[in-house]
Structure formats: C-alpha cells, structure tokens
Amino acid sequence: MTRIALDGIAHSYVRHPRTDKDYALRPLHHVWEQGMAYALLGPSGCGKTTLLNIISGLIIPSEGRLLFGDRDVTRLPTEQRNIAQVFQFPVIYDTMTVAENLAFPLRNRKMPKALITARVAEIAAMLELTPDLNRRARGLTADAKQKISLGRGLVRSDVSAVLFDEPLTVIDPALKWELRSKLKAVHRALDLLMIYVTHDQTEALTFADRVVVMNEGQAVQIGTPEELFERPDHTFVGYFIGSPGMNFLPARVEGNRAYVGGNTIALGAAYPELTDAVQIGVRPDFTTLTDGPGLTVQVRRIDDFGRKRLAHVTLDGLPLVATVPPGWAGDGSQARVGFDAPHVLVYRNDVRVEGVAA
Amino acid sequence: MMDKPTNNRAWFFVLPVLVLVLFSSIVPVMTVVNYSLQDSMGVNNFFWNGDSWFRDLLNPDTEIGARFADALLRTIAFSFTALAVEVPLGIAIALCLPRRGWSVGISLVIMALPMLIPWNVVGTMWQIFARQDIGLFGAALTGIGLPYNVTQGSVSAWVTIVVIDVWHWTPLVILLSYAGLRAIPDAFYQAARIDGASRWAVFVNIELPKLQKVLVIAVLLRFMQTFMIYTEPVVVTGGGPGSATTFLSIDLVKIAIGQVDVGSAAAMSLVYYIIILTACWIFFTVMTQIDRRGDR
Numbered sequence: 177m178t179r180i181a182l183d184g185i186a187h188s189y190v191r192h193p194r195t196d197k198d199y200a201l202r203p204l205h206h207v208w209e210q211g212m213a214y215a216l217l218g219p220s221g222c223g224k225t226t227l228l229n230i231i232s233g234l235i236i237p238s239e240g241r242l243l244f245g246d247r248d249v250t251r252l253p254t255e256q257r258n259i260a261q262v263f264q265f266p267v268i269y270d271t272m273t274v275a276e277n278l279a280f281p282l283r284n285r286k287m288p289k290a291l292i293t294a295r296v297a298e299i300a301a302m303l304e305l306t307p308d309l310n311r312r313a314r315g316l317t318a319d320a321k322q323k324i325s326l327g328r329g330l331v332r333s334d335v336s337a338v339l340f341d342e343p344l345t346v347i348d349p350a351l352k353w354e355l356r357s358k359l360k361a362v363h364r365a366l367d368l369l370m371i372y373v374t375h376d377q378t379e380a381l382t383f384a385d386r387v388v389v390m391n392e393g394q395a396v397q398i399g400t401p402e403e404l405f406e407r408p409d410h411t412f413v414g415y416f417i418g419s420p421g422m423n424f425l426p427a428r429v430e431g432n433r434a435y436v437g438g439n440t441i442a443l444g445a446a447y448p449e450l451t452d453a454v455q456i457g458v459r460p461d462f463t464t465l466t467d468g469p470g471l472t473v474q475v476r477r478i479d480d481f482g483r484k485r486l487a488h489v490t491l492d493g494l495p496l497v498a499t500v501p502p503g504w505a506g507d508g509s510q511a512r513v514g515f516d517a518p519h520v521l522v523y524r525n526d527v528r529v530e531g532v533a534a
Numbered sequence: 535m536m537d538k539p540t541n542n543r544a545w546f547f548v549l550p551v552l553v554l555v556l557f558s559s560i561v562p563v564m565t566v567v568n569y570s571l572q573d574s575m576g577v578n579n580f581f582w583n584g585d586s587w588f589r590d591l592l593n594p595d596t597e598i599g600a601r602f603a604d605a606l607l608r609t610i611a612f613s614f615t616a617l618a619v620e621v622p623l624g625i626a627i628a629l630c631l632p633r634r635g636w637s638v639g640i641s642l643v644i645m646a647l648p649m650l651i652p653w654n655v656v657g658t659m660w661q662i663f664a665r666q667d668i669g670l671f672g673a674a675l676t677g678i679g680l681p682y683n684v685t686q687g688s689v690s691a692w693v694t695i696v697v698i699d700v701w702h703w704t705p706l707v708i709l710l711s712y713a714g715l716r717a718i719p720d721a722f723y724q725a726a727r728i729d730g731a732s733r734w735a736v737f738v739n740i741e742l743p744k745l746q747k748v749l750v751i752a753v754l755l756r757f758m759q760t761f762m763i764y765t766e767p768v769v770v771t772g773g774g775p776g777s778a779t780t781f782l783s784i785d786l787v788k789i790a791i792g793q794v795d796v797g798s799a800a801a802m803s804l805v806y807y808i809i810i811l812t813a814c815w816i817f818f819t820v821m822t823q824i825d826r827r828g829d830r
Contacts, residue, residue, distance in 0.1 A: 234724050254727040267725035270743040280739075284730035328729060 178245040178336045180208040180231060180369065185240035187226055193238070200226045202393045203240060208337065208371065213363050215380035216373045218390035219416070224373045227390075228339050231371065232261045244336050261339040262329040265346060266321035270314040274305055277313050278327045285332075299327045302362055318346045323355070330362060337369040344379065356383055377417050381405075389413050405459070406519070411526040414457050420486070423463055423496045427456045429522055432531075437492035439471045444518035445531025455523045460486060460497040462519035465504050470512035473498075489513060569800035587801035598789075598798050602805075604777065605785040612692075612781060613760040616699045620756055621749065623700070624707025629741070631712055642712070645705045653702075657769025660698050664770065684771060688778035691771045695779055698766050703759065707752045714748035715741060746824060754817045761810060782806055 186203040193199055201223040208214060216224040229235040230242065233254035242250045249257055260281070269277050278296045287295075300306045303323045308316065313324055322343065329338050340359075344352045360383060363370050374380050380387050381401040389397045389404065389412070397409040408414040414422030427434040432446040434456045441456065465487055473489040478500060485500035489511065498513050522529045573583040593599040631641050651659075664684045666672040675682035682690045718740065726736045764783040767773055773780035773788070780788075786806065790799030 229724075232728060234727065254724075255730050259728065261724070261728045263721045263725060265719070265721060267721050269739045271739060280731070281729040284732070284735065325725070328725075 178369075179210050180337060181243040182206045182208075183241040183243060185227075185230060185237050185242060187223075187230060187235060187237045187239070196393070199393050201230070201237075204395055206388070206395065206398065208369055210369050211367045212386060213360070213370045213384045214372065215384035215387045216371060216390060217375065217377060217380040217387050217416075219375055222390040223393040224375075224390050225341055226393075228261070228341055228371065228373050231337065232259050232339055233257045234261075258332075258334060258336050259339065260329040260332055260335045260337070262325050262341065262343045264342045266318060266325045268313040268316075268321050268324050270312075272313055273310055274313050274316070274324055275300070275309040277324050278305075278331050281328055281332055295331050295333065299331045302330070302365075303327050303358065319348065319351055322346055326355070326359070330366070333366070335368065337371060340370065340372040342374055343372075344374075359383065377419075381417075389416065391416070407521065407528065408457070409528045411455065411457065411523055414459075418459060418461075420460055420497050422457045422459050424455045424457045424523070425491070425494050425496070427454055427522075429454055429456070434520070434522070436494070439491065441471070441515055441520060442517045443520050443522065443531065445533055447522055447529060447531045450522070450524050450529065452525050455526075456520055457523055457528075458515050458520045460499055462516035463496060463498040464514050464516070465489075465498050465500050465506060465511050466514040467504065467506065467512070468514070470514040473511055473513050475506075475509050475511050487511070566800045566803055569796045570804055573797055583797060587797045588805070591798065591801045591805060598795075601777075601785060602782075602802060605780055605782045606809075608778075608780065609761060609763075609782045612696070612763065613757055615696050616703075616760045617753060617756055619696065619700050620704045620707050621753060624704050624752070625711045625745070625749075627704070627708045628711035628715055629737075631708070633716070642709070645708050647705075648702050649705050651702070653765035654769055656698060656702050657766045660694065660766070661770045664694050686775050688775055691775060691779050694770060695763075695767050698770070699760060699763065702766075703756060706755065710748045710752045711745055714745040718744050747821070750817065750821050750824065754814070754821075757813060757817075758810065761813070 182204050184203045184205060185201065186199055187201040188199045190198045196202060204227070216227060218224050226235060230237045233249070233252060236251060240250070241248055244257070269280060272280065275296055278299060279292050282292045282295060296309075297306070300309055303326060305320070305323055305327060308320065313321065316324070326340075326343060329340070344355060347355060356379065359370075359372075372380070372383050374383075381404075385400065386398060387401060387404055388395050389410075391410075391412045397404060397413045399409075404413055404417050408417065408422065411422075411424060414424065425436045427436045427441070429435075429443070429447050429450050432443045434441045434443055436456070443456075471491060473491045473496065476488045476490060478485055478487045487498045487500050489496050489498055491513070496513070522531060570587050571583060571585070572580040573587075574580045590596045590598050591602050594603045627645070631645075632638050648656075660671075663669045664672045666676050666683060672682060672684065681687065684690050684694050722740050722744075723736065726740060731739065762783050763781055764787070767779040767781060768784060771779045773784045777785075782802075783806075786799060786802055789795045789802065
C-alpha cells in the first residue's frame with residue numbers, strides 16, 4: 177500500500193528559470209491516495225505529461241521531493257520505482273508475439289514462469305487479446321497495439337501506480353468507450369492507483385474519482401467531477417469543463433446582490449466588499465429562459481441539440497448561454513432569463529470567493 | 535472511358551533515351567556476348583566458338599577454370615570478411631555517437647571524411663602508410679615485432695586490404711545505422727525503461743528490429759562494393775604476393791587487357807555479372823519480404 181506525495185514538485189526545461197513562464201510545472205503539493213483513479217486534465221502544453229514523467233522518473237524535477245510512501249524517490253531511476261506507464265502512441269516490441277510482449281515487464285523482473293503465464297492470461301482476457309496471444313505483434317492494427325501497451329502497463333501486480341498518458345488517442349471512438357469502461361473495471365478489480373492524463377473532459381470526468389485540472393503549469397483545482405462542475409475554483413475550470421463553458425459577467429457585488437450594468441442578480445450567499453476584477457459565474461444549466469420574472473435579454477440564436485436547447489443571448493451586450501426549458505414558448509428577439517441563485521458564484525481576479533451563508 | 539489517346543509521335547520523345555541506352559549499355563553488353571561466343575585468329579578475324587569459353591571457365595580442371603574458381607572464392611571470402619567487420623562495427627559506433635547537442639555535427643563530419651577520399655588516393659595513402667621503412671603503420675607493426683610485410687606476406691596483404699576497406703567504408707554503415715536509430719521515437723526507450731529492460735534487451739528488441747531495413751540496404755551496398763573491389767589492391771599490392779589478393783575484377787582486367795584473351799574475359803565478365811545480379815535479386819526479395827511481413 178503506497179501513496180505518492182508531491183512535496184513542492186516543480187520543473188523547468190530552462191536551466192535558470194526566472195519567471196513563472198519559465199516553468200513547465202509550477203510548485204505543486206499533492207498526495208495521490210492508493211486505490212484511487214485520478215485524471216490530469218488540461219489543454220496541450222499545460223504540464224500534465226511533465227508531471228506524469230516526473231512521477232515515473234523519466235524526468236527528474238528541478239525542485240521539490242517525490243515520496244512513495246515514506247521513501248524519497250525523487251532521484252531514483254525509473255527502473256527502481258515500480259511504476260507502470262502507458263504512452264500516447266502504441267509501443268510494441270516488433271519481434272515478439274503478443275504474449276511475449278505482455279510478459280516482457282515480468283520477465284525482466286525475473287518472475288517465476290508459472291506466475292508470468294497466469295498473469296499474461298489474466299490480462300489478455302481482460303483486454304480481449306486472448307485469441308491473438310500467439311500472433312506476432314507487429315502486424316496488428318493500431319487499436320490492438322495500444323491494447324498490448326495497456327496490457328503491459330497492467331500486467332505487473334506489484335506496481336505503486338499505473339500512469340496513462342492520453343492512451344486512447346489512437347483508438348477509434350466506438351472502441352474508446354469500451355476500453356475506458358474496461359480500464360475502470362480493471363481499476364476496481366485491481367485496487368491500483370491510476371493517474372490518467374487527458375485533454376478530453378468527458379474522458380476525465382467518466383474515468384476518475386478525482387480530477388486535477390491544470391493550466392499553464394499549475395494545478396488550478398483538484399476535486400471530484402461534481403465539485404468541478406458545481407463549484408469551479410477558477411474561471412479557467414469554469415470555461416474548460418462543461419460544454420458550453422460557464423457564463424462569466426463582470427459585476428459589482430454588495431452583500432447578497434450582484435449588479436451587472438443596470439441589472440440586479442440575487443446571490444446564494446453574502447460577500448464582503450470586493451475590489452479588483454470581480455465577475456459572477458453561472459453555468460448555462462442554471463441560467464434559464466423563463467416566462468416568469470427575470471432579466472430582459474436579446475436572443476441571438478437557439479441551438480437545438482435534440483435532448484436540450486441552448487439559447488445564445490445578450491444581457492446589456494454581454495454574451496450569455498442559457499437553457500431553454502421544454503415548455504418555453506417565447507419567440508422573437510426578446511426573452512427573460514432567470515438565474516438559480518445558489519449556483520451563481522463570485523470570482524475575484526479569476527479565483528472563486530467563498531460567500532457567507534445568508 | 536478506357537480509350538487512351540494514341541499518338542505515335544510519342545516515340546519520337548523517347549528516342550534520345552533509347553539511343554543513349556543503346557550506346558551505353560546494349561551495344562557494349564552485346565559486344566561482350568559476341569566475344570564470349572567467338573574465337574579470333576588475329577585482328578578482326580572471328581569465328582564461331584559456341585559455349586566452349588564458358589565450359590572452360592566453369593571447369594576447375596582447366597587452367598582458366600582454376601584461376602576463375604580461386605579468384606571467385608577469394609572475392610567471396612573478402613566480401614564476407616569485410617561485411618562481418620564493418621556491419622557490427624558500424625552499428626556499435628552508431629550506438630556510441632551523441633544523440634543531440636553540438637557534438638553531433640562534428641562527429642558525423644569526422645566519421646564521413648574517409649568516404650570523401652577517392653579510391654586510388656586511399657590506395658596510394660595506404661601503400662605508403664603500410665611500408666615497413668617509412669610507413670607509420672608498417673613500421674609500427676614491425677617495430678612491435680609482428681611479421682608484417684605487405685609485398686611479401688599474403689596474410690599481411692590480406693589484412694591490409696580488409697583494414698583499408700573497413701577504414702574507408704564503415705562510415706557508410708555508421709551513417710545509415712545512425713539515421714535508423716534516430717528515427718526510433720523516444721517513447722520506445724521510455725517504455726523499455728518502464729518495463730525494466732536491460733541495455734542488451736533494448737538493443738535486441740527495439741533497436742535491431744527497427745534497424746533491419748537500413749541494415750539490408752547497408753549490407754547490399756557494401757556487398758556490391760566489396761565484390762567488385764579493384765583499385766585498392768591494384769595500387770597497394772598489385773594483386774600479390776603471388777595471387778593472394780587477385781580478386782575477380784583484377785583477374786578479369788589481367789585476362790582481358792594483359793593477355794588480350796578476349797573470349798575468356800568476355801565469358802568471365804558475363805558470369806561475374808550474373809552472380810552480382812543474382813545476389814541483388816536475393817537481397818531485393820528479402821527486403822520486400824520484410825516489408826510484406828510488416829504489413830500483415
């Protein structure tokens with residue numbers, strides 16, 4: 177049973193970093209708990225792969241300590257870390273059969289033959305590779321090759337963690353779903369710590385117990401999918417998670433009221449006096465067109481997604497996305513919009529401000 | 535739909551190429567074929583001789599046959615020796631070259647330098663280099679007590695020719711292998727580290743399989759060049775001592791120009807040609823087989 181702790185881990189590819197921009201990964205404290213599934217979510221170049229490679233030892237961080245349990249492994253080479261990693265593009269050993277590929281990590285660690293055979297059979301069954309076990313790996317499709325890579329990552333039962341670096345990029349969409357649920361099942365069955373890097377929010381939110389949202393080398397929020405959706409800590413999380421992203425409006429906040437231009441919006445909590453750039457944020461799911469009382473907006477267009485309809489509207493010239501309720505019978509260019517007060521959050525300089533329950 | 539426009543004027547545009555090929559290849563080859571089937575009693579006085587030049591050549595009991603068989607064996611032995619040294623050595627050096635940084639360019643240029651030197655210059659350099667009295671190589675070997683003498687010892691002569699070829703052409707294998715190694719994505723090495731593979735396992739399971747294609751090309755090129763080696767032995771040893779370094783090409787020139795035995799020489803060059811063609815065909819088949827196995 178190991179937990180992996182990051183103690184101020186930071187990395188820069190520049191020799192003498194001066195500004196925050198020089199860091200691929202800014203100082204990060206976090207504990208990855210045994211048996212949990214984490215996702216590292218963020219746009220390309222946000223430092224997620226760097227963080228993953230630091231944990232596996234392919235990169236030695238420029239600052240901080242990395243602990244496996246109580247052991248400091250910061251400078252330990254990959255081979256001595258007991259960690260498995262699956263890469264974005266399939267890596268297979270051309271000259272070997274599928275079974276030999278799966279057995280390779282075990283054979284290198286001098287496991288007994290009987291154990292290797294049993295493990296390989298078990299993992300092959302999980303990933304549905306059993307019929308291909310005796311085929312040469314080089315002639316297989318990209319899908320099958322990536323399954324072999326996944327299998328090599330999962331075949332060792334003693335690992336501290338299994339790291340996935342966007343492993344489903346090359347897999348076709350139909351199979352993607354299947355493999356993702358398979359990974360989830362494997363996770364439940366094996367009680368492993370898994371860290372899964374992706375830039376696809378659906379992938380992250382469906383796979384992980386906890387999601388780490390990263391941007392520009394910083395972990396902006398770590399939380400459950402619900403937390404990220406309901407209470408984004410940072411405007412970036414609001415934009416990045418959910419489609420479409422959160423609505424943000426520049427506002428002035430007094431007590432439990434927010435003033436946007438000439439409009440007043442009720443808040444779910446009371447706030448102290450705030451200076452600097454203050455915004456309120458509310459998800460389109462909690463912004464609803466209504467026939468009852470509400471703020472008057474101009475309707476620009478309505479997108480029909482079949483199961484739901486979204487309206488693109490402007491409030492005093494500020495763009496907003498709102499849900500169109502099933503019974504809504506409005507037409508023309510004007511409508512009224514209502515906000516669900518508990519879900520209207522307040523941000524100061526892009527960071528969420530905690531209110532006091534009113 | 536399937537009608538292609540036919541225009542006989544098109545032939546006119548191909549004509550220059552046809553004329554060139556005719557004069558550069560077809561006419562010379564057919565002349566050789568012509569010589570190989572005839573005998574002459576003097577200047578331009580030829581008569582039909584059938585296949586007897588070929589019979590003599592391929593029968594080791596005749597004088598010419600014995601000579602041909604010896605030279606052929608010698609050439610094959612030389613090709614294999616050179617390949618057996620150059621290919622492993624080339625791969626080993628390519629593995630040691632730096633992968634990034636300022637030293638890459640410098641290393642590659644230094645490695646490639648021998649290839650820029652013409653054959654006869656290489657021969658002359660080594661002729662002097664290998665001399666016992668004033669040559670650094672020859673004098674040094676003699677100095678430490680080794681029985682080294684290019685002009686009189688057949689082992690010395692052989693070793694010298696092999697060393698020259700290794701020095702001159704291993705860089706080709708190095709450059710090809712280096713290019714092949716650089717084409718392997720980093721993820722393979724990272725995955726191997728994660729999988730706990732030893733350095734040897736990385737070489738056998740990742741590097742060597744990925745080098746397969748460039749190595750087939752390297753072996754093909756080196757085989758063709760070593761099989762037709764001519765200039766270096768002619769300059770350094772003159773084919774001697776005795777006939778110790780008389781390879782096929784040297785023998786061929788001796789018979790054709792030295793003895794003006796045109797019929798034998800023609801038959802010999804045709805057989806030589808067929809051997810090289812067969813070897814290339816085998817290499818080509820192996821290469822396409824590798825490709826096809828990769829697709830399956």
